[in-house]
Amino acid sequence: MANVIKLKKGLNINLEGTPEEKFVSVKEAKKVTLVPDDFVMCTPKIAVKAGDAVKAGDEIYHDKQYPEIKFVSPVSGVLEEVVRGDRRKVLGIVISNDGKGTSAELPVVDPKTASVDEIKQAMLDGGVWPFLTQRPYGVLANPKVQPRDIFVTALNTAPLAPCFDVIVKGQEKDFETGLAALAKLSTGKVYVGAAASTSIPAVNGVEKVTVEGPHPAGNVGVQINNFKPINKGEIVWTANAQDVIVIGRILNGKCDFSRIITIAGSEVVAPAYAKVQVGESLADILDGKVKHVEYKQRVINGDVLTGVATGLAGSLNFKGQTVTVIPEGDTTDEMFGWITPGINRYSTSNTGLAGLFGLFKSKKWKLDARLKGGPRALIVSGDWERVFPMDIYPEHLYKAVLAFDIDKMEQLGIYEVLPEDFALCEFVDVSKNPVQQVIADGLVKLRKEME
């Protein structure tokens, strides 16, 4: 029986600057920056000193709670500096790239014949273990536990995200290796959520789940909730399909952390795909690709819903798939916005004429970064539910998190969600609440309480 999930609730935001399905070249990264904050609740313990020479694949830092989880250098070169912020928190580790790509010899591990422990050790030492995210809490996967299942999403529905079929072309063998490795690690199965047209290699223990529907159908949390929800006390691991390809690469003996991303958005000259190095600075990635205009632009490390506006100083997220550039909008004046006919206003609530003319589906929109309103208490009801295709009451869960009522949070399903699942709720919210930040803070606080 085929596994099919058909989702109706959600929203595809049609943005200007959709990437064309071709590749553009990007400057080779002169330096890469590893950012421990890319991982939720990760406290780094740095293993090398500034000035040390490193090879690709050498350990740079490991997690304080799980010392076996290593974070390695994607390039060979010299460790330039460790950037620290308040209270000596590590903000970034800068490694200069000598361009030679020398790496230590990586063992080739064949998941079909290797044991669970061998695969685990190879992944931990190879620096690809951090690609696994553990639910609940969205933290690094604990190597000592065995998850109920592992979910992989090969469907990227976020605005301007890359299409998996373009990513996987030419890398099918690595993808198969990665999936086979994950199948060994899970006590249950590996479920791959993908579009109907994507073909998933046949591997023992791996099942495809066909997913159809608007964003957030590609979110792995949404797929889990609609297919095999997480119950209290259960642990599930998740990964993005591109990261599984990188896992496969390492297990096949090739120390290559490069990834395919889209450089997109209305402020990008020719939005397209590109092959870049993890940790590459956004200034290098976007060099020569951003339009020259008089107004301020916002450079986002990620997509417009879940990304972080680091500006050109940021560096590509370890699991990054998109770099988006949009107008900042802080000099835009909209007079009497509450009564204008609204043919140029993007609003899923149809409070402007654009909805009447079907312009949300047919037109591409140039959205800027304005909030377009002041913060209020929750007034309108039902708008979050329209874009939240999970069997959870988003507003009631949000209020329970605000009040930090642990019992209520557990009962309403806090263990099944991550902030990214609430991204569209934050987008459509009339009251402009910082929903994702509240959920993220609530999860950190809850984990501290419970563990």
Next chain:
Amino acid sequence: MKLNDYINEKIDPLFQKGGKYEKLWSIYDSFHTFLFVPRHTAAKKGVQVHDSVDSKRVIMMVILALIPAALVGMWNVGYQHDLALGINDGWFMQFLYGLVAFLPKVVVSYVVGLGIEMTVACIKREEVAEGFLASGLLIPMIVPVNTPLWMIAVATAFSVIFAKEIFGGTGMNIFNPALITRAFLFFAYPKAMSGDEVFVRTGSALTNSPIEGTAVVDGFSGATPLAAVADGTFDPATYSTLDAFLGCIPGSIAETSTLAILLGACLLLVTKVASWRIMLSVFVGGAAMSALIGAFSESAPTVAQQLCLGGFAFAAVFMATDPVTGCRTNTGKYIYGCFIGVMAILIRMFNTGYPEGAMMAVLLGNAVAPLIDYCVVNSNISKRAKRVNA
């Protein structure tokens, strides 16, 4: 220099912390955002783009939806005035009459209500929420046209302070503020709220003082149709439902024209500001109850008449659909709507103390809405708990 840049550079600093008028920041902000959509951009973390709807736009849709009912209601005030005096000045003069009778009430309602809200906002140093912009228009529309202005002022002040601000302002109240105003008037000044004298203005437009050379015609009764139902003198067979639908009957400005209310309902539904679930359930519940009562009583109004008479349709479209005070879960909205529809007709037909049941039905609905939501959410909770045990 652009106007907004001028405001940001020259006027804004006066109201920020340390400025000369820093205590009045909330009032300045409300006028600034009245003119311009705020320029603030998203934080570094979180969603980077936003839907352009904000609470100002939502409230504006409610006000726009109220305008047809207000316009027809104003004309109707003048029309009833002419009918009472046995004259006919033409529809435009009738409309003007109603406008002059209506505007002072609107001014009083907004000045008192917004004044209190702005004061509280300044004390809390928060932005002024727009919730009262809709209530401020609803209040003058649901009181009888001959209500003295001071009564409206007192009732509005009571409602804003005790039914809204002490809970935390817009979005935190349990009861519908416009209906609390009406209920306050009903219980505090009952003689001014019911009877034959209050719904039709026979005097001058502004002050209702008798006009020289005019006299009420013989046989004139300013009674609303529902008063006749309460008396038992209502005959469903001879009553013109079309009059009730179009809005040429005595009553408060909001409730008379069902057609105008339905136009407003269309706008609210298209813009997804009001919940179709609540509207539909109120009508279905009311129709079911009316049919049930009509099957046992010959003098009861027909289903169509019940839905068109009195404040039922207005309550269904504008009062019950207030998202803050109603149910917030989709399943709960059906139950909440049916409850209100059934209760409105029940109170109307069986309680001689209240000829119109819609106001009390919605307030009762507001009281049970949290319970309904609790039960709906609990069923989700037990479903999740059962999964653990399975």
